[in-house]
Amino acid sequence: DTEVTQTPKHLVMGMTNKKSLKCEQHMGHRAMYWYKQKAKKPPELMFVYSYEKLSINESVPSRFSPECPNSSLLNLHLHALQPEDSALYLCASSHPGLAGGPWSDTQYFGPGTRLTVL
Amino acid sequence: SQQGEEDPQALSIQEGENATMNCSYKTSINNLQWYRQNSGRGLVHLILIRSNEREKHSGRLRVTLDTSKKSSSLLITASRAADTASYFCATSRNTGGFKTIFGAGTRLFVKA
Numbered sequence: 306d307t308e309v310t311q312t313p314k315h316l317v318m319g320m321t322n323k324k325s326l327k328c329e330q331h332m333g334h335r336a337m338y339w340y341k342q343k344a345k346k347p348p349e350l351m352f353v354y355s356y357e358k359l360s361i362n363e364s365v366p367s368r369f370s371p372e373c374p375n376s377s378l379l380n381l382h383l384h385a386l387q388p389e390d391s392a393l394y395l396c397a398s399s400h401p402g403l404a405g406g407p408w409s410d411t412q413y414f415g416p417g418t419r420l421t422v423l
Numbered sequence: 424s425q426q427g428e429e430d431p432q433a434l435s436i437q438e439g440e441n442a443t444m445n446c447s448y449k450t451s452i453n454n455l456q457w458y459r460q461n462s463g464r465g466l467v468h469l470i471l472i473r474s475n476e477r478e479k480h481s482g483r484l485r486v487t488l489d490t491s492k493k494s495s496s497l498l499i500t501a502s503r504a505a506d507t508a509s510y511f512c513a514t515s516r517n518t519g520g521f522k523t524i525f526g527a528g529t530r531l532f533v534k535a
Contacts, residue, residue: 309465338523347511347525348466361522395465410515411456412523414465 311396311415319423320386326418328379328396336360337379338412339371340395348395354379386422393417429512429526437534442499444529446512447492455488456513456523457497466511469497504535 309330318324328337335356340348353361354373362371368390370382379396397412429446436442446455454473458466472479472488472495479486485498499506512526 345530347528350522350524353522393463397466410454411468411471412466412513413468414458416465417463419463 309396309398309413309415311394311418313418314416315419315421317421317423318383318386320388322386323382323384325383326381326394326396326420328381328398328415329377330398330413331377332398332413333376334398334400334413335376336399337373338397338399339379339381340397342393342395342417352381383420386420388422391420391422393419429510429529431529432527433530433532435532435534436502438502438504440502440533442502442506442531442533444497444510444512444531446495446497446526448495448512448514448526449493450514450516452490452514452516454515455486455495456515457484457486457495458511458513458525460509460511460528462508469510499531502531502533504533507531507533 312327316324337354339351341351342348350363351365352371357373357376368385372380395417396415399412400410434442452474454471456471457469459469460466470479470481470484470486472486474490477488483500488495495512509528509530511528513523515523
């Protein structure tokens with residue numbers, strides 16, 4: 306299984322809502338990532354989990370809360386978002402890197418969740 | 424600041440022609456990767472080249488890496504309409520974490 310799945314595909318939420326994005330992979334990867342991508346822009350790294358521990362937080366506002374309950378699952382909890390948070394949210398996974406080094410190797414991306422905040 | 428800068432920003436060619444995209448970066452890297460993204464969808468990994476490699480081939484793809492100039496190029500030969508997509512380079516370096524930074528991307532349009 307070489308697939309990263311993300312649910313839901315589309316999400317519309319109000320600024321007072323609480324919702325969660327889910328990502329799953331069964332490739333045995335021990336690094337998982339959340340990216341945010343605005344239209345016609347490259348993906349921007351938000352969070353990295355390595356061996357189920359938060360490794361990188363790119364100064365993301367606290368209204369985004371990541372969670373890695375096990376090695377196959379990655380969640381992104383959303384609360385009190387702003388309209389400017391509307392974007393495509395991409396999840397990815399990878400092996401931790403050559404010889405276990407802390408740099409990322411080939412990343413496998415999910416199809417993304419298209420989030421609209423009203 | 425952005426690690427990878429790409430040019431051109433957009434490229435329009437006829438089917439059968441070759442397409443060349445360039446990527447420049449600013450700091451030392453462990454590897455450089457190229458990804459393709461069809462409109463509004465997830466990214467697909469194309470090829471990875473390590474910092475000690477100079478050239479790599481995969482099917483119709485040829486990637487070069489010049490670490491002295493901090494640049495890479497992606498060549499797609501005999502392009503097809505299905506190659507129409509955005510192409511991103513991504514650099515990965517040892518920062519104490521798994522940090523990958525994507526370039527701005529090149530939007531390729533292949534006309535049938």
